[in-house]
Amino acid sequence: MVLDSRYGSGCMFCIYTRILMNWRFTQTIRGIQGAMIISGSFQMVMGFLGLWRNAARFLSPLCGVPCVTFTGLGLYHLGFPMLASAVEVGLPALISMVFISQASIMILNP
Template sequence: LQTMRATQGALIVSSSIQIILGYSQLWAICSRFFSPLGMVPVVSLVGLGLFERGFPVVASCVEIGLPMLIIFVVLSQYLKHVHVRHVPILERFSLLVCIALLWVYAHILTASGAYHHTALHTQISCRTDRSNLISSALWISIPYPLQWGAPTFNADHAFGMMAAVMVSLIESTGAFKAAARLASATPPPAYVLSRGIGWQGNRYPTGWAIWHCDWLYRFC
């Protein structure tokens, strides 16, 4: 619970950067100087930073992780021009299609008994009936203020989250332009991008306001 409370506090502080840059139109000025040559390395470095966390998980179940990577690359890069009723389904929803296909594939392996004589670690990583994700999930879960207690504010957590926010600003800007391209729409103007960044930062301060009003109600 302490980790969740610290994360909430860091998100509240770091999201203020998004609000200031977004609604003050400072990000609109900055985004005019962005180009694919500068944005792609930043986003790529973020992905490479997750390399040491992602690939060990893939290696824990190679028979599912490796086909997932191969199918995703094939669908998103080589079959992206395949259209269904003039809609580029594979280009827009390649990840969702891969997840659905691999879940069916993993369930077939589990039902066919492919993991009956494997190690326990392999069964936990590969079988679809060992994680209990579906059986343990709630049908309806409604978040509420102070679910994990009052958020805590620490400088080290806040600065770490602010660094991540700065990278996500560039990534979100590229995502907005990519979404417009995939939707065959005109690229969003700079002021629209800036407002979108501001709206992204609205989530956690709004949650903080709810938390603050709840405490005022309790003590007054």
């Protein structure tokens, strides 16, 4: 890239970099959004057609439990700081999640 000297020392480069970073961020977010829409649609189709039941039959607890555990532990460092940053929303959500999980055990297994 050629810097134009009449705008000062690298001013055009700064503007170009800012525009490029904004465009790159927008494209990255759009790509992530599209991937989430496609994966969510795939999961809905698998659930509604009953295909997940056939796939889950081949998973033993020795295969499923570590997968779920490591996924949860891998996302812990992302979710808990966000929960702590918005205490007004995060604390009631955490309390209600614990209450519902404990109450569902008592309701489903009397």
